[in-house]
Amino acid sequence: MMLALIILTLAGLLILFLGFSKIRNVLLPVAIVALVAAIFSLTTQQTFWNQYLTDMVQIDGISRKISLIIMYTALGLLPFFNLFKGRGQEELSDFLGIYLFAIIGSILMVSALNYMSLFLGVEILSISMYVLAGANRRSVHSNEASLKYFITGSFTSAIMLFGIAWIYVESASLSMVQLSGAATNMMSFGFLFLFTAFALKVALVPFHFWAPDVYQGTPTLFTASMATLVKIAAIGAFYRLVQLNYAVLPDWINWYFVLLILATLILGNIQAVSQNSVKRLFAYSGIVQSGFILMGFLYQSEFVDWTMLFYFIAYASASLVGFIVIHFVETQSGSDNLDSFVGLSKSNPGLALVLTISLISLAGGPLTAGFMAKIFMLSQSIQNNFTALALVAVISAVISMYYYYKVINAIYSKSADASWSVPFYYKGLLYVFTVITLIAGLVPSFLIGLIK
Amino acid sequence: MNTIPELIRTVPLQHYLVLSTCLFFIGMIGVLVRRNIIIVFMCIEIMLNAVNLLMVSVSAYRGEASGQIMVLFIMAVAAAEVSVGLAIIVMMYKNLKTTNIDLFNQLKG
Numbered sequence: 001m002m003l004a005l006i007i008l009t010l011a012g013l014l015i016l017f018l019g020f021s022k023i024r025n026v027l028l029p030v031a032i033v034a035l036v037a038a039i040f041s042l043t044t045q046q047t048f049w050n051q052y053l054t055d056m057v058q059i060d061g062i063s064r065k066i067s068l069i070i071m072y073t074a075l076g077l078l079p080f081f082n083l084f085k086g087r088g089q090e091e092l093s094d095f096l097g098i099y100l101f102a103i104i105g106s107i108l109m110v111s112a113l114n115y116m117s118l119f120l121g122v123e124i125l126s127i128s129m130y131v132l133a134g135a136n137r138r139s140v141h142s143n144e145a146s147l148k149y150f151i152t153g154s155f156t157s158a159i160m161l162f163g164i165a166w167i168y169v170e171s172a173s174l175s176m177v178q179l180s181g182a183a184t185n186m187m188s189f190g191f192l193f194l195f196t197a198f199a200l201k202v203a204l205v206p207f208h209f210w211a212p213d214v215y216q217g218t219p220t221l222f223t224a225s226m227a228t229l230v231k232i233a234a235i236g237a238f239y240r241l242v243q244l245n246y247a248v249l250p251d252w253i254n255w256y257f258v259l260l261i262l263a264t265l266i267l268g269n270i271q272a273v274s275q276n277s278v279k280r281l282f283a284y285s286g287i288v289q290s291g292f293i294l295m296g297f298l299y300q301s302e303f304v305d306w307t308m309l310f311y312f313i314a315y316a317s318a319s320l321v322g323f324i325v326i327h328f329v330e331t332q333s334g335s336d337n338l339d340s341f342v343g344l345s346k347s348n349p350g351l352a353l354v355l356t357i358s359l360i361s362l363a364g365g366p367l368t369a370g371f372m373a374k375i376f377m378l379s380q381s382i383q384n385n386f387t388a389l390a391l392v393a394v395i396s397a398v399i400s401m402y403y404y405y406k407v408i409n410a411i412y413s414k415s416a417d418a419s420w421s422v423p424f425y426y427k428g429l430l431y432v433f434t435v436i437t438l439i440a441g442l443v444p445s446f447l448i449g450l451i452k
Numbered sequence: 453m454n455t456i457p458e459l460i461r462t463v464p465l466q467h468y469l470v471l472s473t474c475l476f477f478i479g480m481i482g483v484l485v486r487r488n489i490i491i492v493f494m495c496i497e498i499m500l501n502a503v504n505l506l507m508v509s510v511s512a513y514r515g516e517a518s519g520q521i522m523v524l525f526i527m528a529v530a531a532a533e534v535s536v537g538l539a540i541i542v543m544m545y546k547n548l549k550t551t552n553i554d555l556f557n558q559l560k561g
């Protein structure tokens with residue numbers, strides 16, 4: 001755990017310095033090697049220097065699994081940073097370094113055991129993402145996305161801190177594990193603020209207003225990391241917080257989650273239907289998916305982790321493919337509107353195929369990871385006696401088919417565009433993600449075995 | 453000469469709680485209604501400082517140091533955050549020549 005953080009920090013600093021050196025073409029390999037080394041050290045459970053982290057960070061089963069999912073997702077996106085090569089060595093080194101710092105922040109966030117390290121993790125992740133959101137300095141859209149992300153982000157951290165402070169008023173300890181009995185009113189007040197801050201960070205309705213704008217304005221590859229890395233880290237940290245404090249949480253907390261889920265599933269879908277920009281559509285899709293993942297938070301007696309982890313993998317593999325294909329289409333046609341996707345099946349059949357499978361997976365179509373993930377989530381919530389909620393979720397999934405179908409329809413409609421291609425290694429990676437989506441859908445027991 | 457925690461304890465804890473909650477909501481309302489980005493920034497700082505006040509007073513009352521350490525962290529992180537935020541504002545100002553938030557409505561669905 002500690003070793004992974006040290007490796008990533010040193011690699012990030014090294015990359016920032018290498019950006020000014022004369023040596024060419026080493027930045028990306030350094031980043032990939034560092035991330036692989038960090039994944040290796042986390043998989044083999046190295047305990048180097050772990051004793052200095054006793055009460056601040058704890059790497060237990062669930063946080064290790066979420067960290068690994070985050071790191072694999074980050075690793076999947078990393079080769080595509082090669083697309084920024086045209087912008088010069090300095091900018092590439094900035095992006096890569098900051099991206100590695102974002103990964104550090106998300107690992108710290110999901111394995112925090114103390115509110116101090118939770119806050120630091122959230123801030124390391126957020127500040128890195130503010131910078132990446134504004135990566136296109138000349139574009140007003142990128143500027144606007146960066147500013148909106150910044151203002152909602154720092155507003156969110158202020159709310160989170162206020163919640164932490166009220167918990168501190170009552171418990172006089174910043175430890176996330178509350179040992180004393182039931183929560184008092186002050187503590188419940190604190191938890192309400194803390195959870196609202198996380199709902200803002202994850203972008204759950206009614207706290208989602210910033211997400212579509214930010215996702216649309218941000219350069220698409222960074223949107224991909226926002227939609228996967230940041231979202232998984234935020235939900236993971238949220239989940240761990242609920243799990244650690246589950247004994248002291250007040251009774252109304254399940255109803256708070258139910259209200260959030262209902263609003264997210266219903267309003268998120270309704271707003272997604274009228275979108276014309278595919279990037280915004282994916283933003284709303286991400287919002288609705290996080291509503292589904294939140295169903296894993298509803299507990300009766302015990303937590304079942306693997307449904308949520310399975311959902312993370314299904315969501316990450318599908319939406320990574322989606323955003324990367326949007327990036328290629330956007331660079332080709334100059335816009336991310338639905339019209340740019342018309343005739344993609346003729347002009348670039350490979351990309352059309354992977355995008356279709358990713359859309360089917362996000363919609364929850366059979367034979368894909370998204371279908372199994374939704375089934376597991378629904379059966380879990382029915383087991384926990386939230387049958388009405390499961391019913392609403394099924395109806396919302398049916399509504400969501402409509403807007404995913406809109407994109408698929410555009411891809412396969414006729415058009416006389418000239419064909420274009422992307423380099424084979426990018427395409428190969430996209431096929432790999434798609435194969436993961438399909439394997440998770442066809443033989444879910446294999447993936448569940450891996451998770452467990 | 454009293455020590456600082458004793459000085460803090462000369463005012464009842466409830467007063468600190470009420471004051472910092474009021475400050476926090478003043479900041480929150482400011483973020484939501486003001487139209488100038490610089491003012492919005494200052495309002496976020498008010499929110500953070502309300503939290504700092506709460507943390508320090510509780511820390512002094514309970515004789516527990518971690519709250520004050522947290523305050524130092526919050527200050528450091530807030531400084532880093534504001535430096536990024538000001539960079540974003542400079543970047544926008546170069547493109548649009550304004551700091552009014554209403555002009556940034558290019559992105560909509």
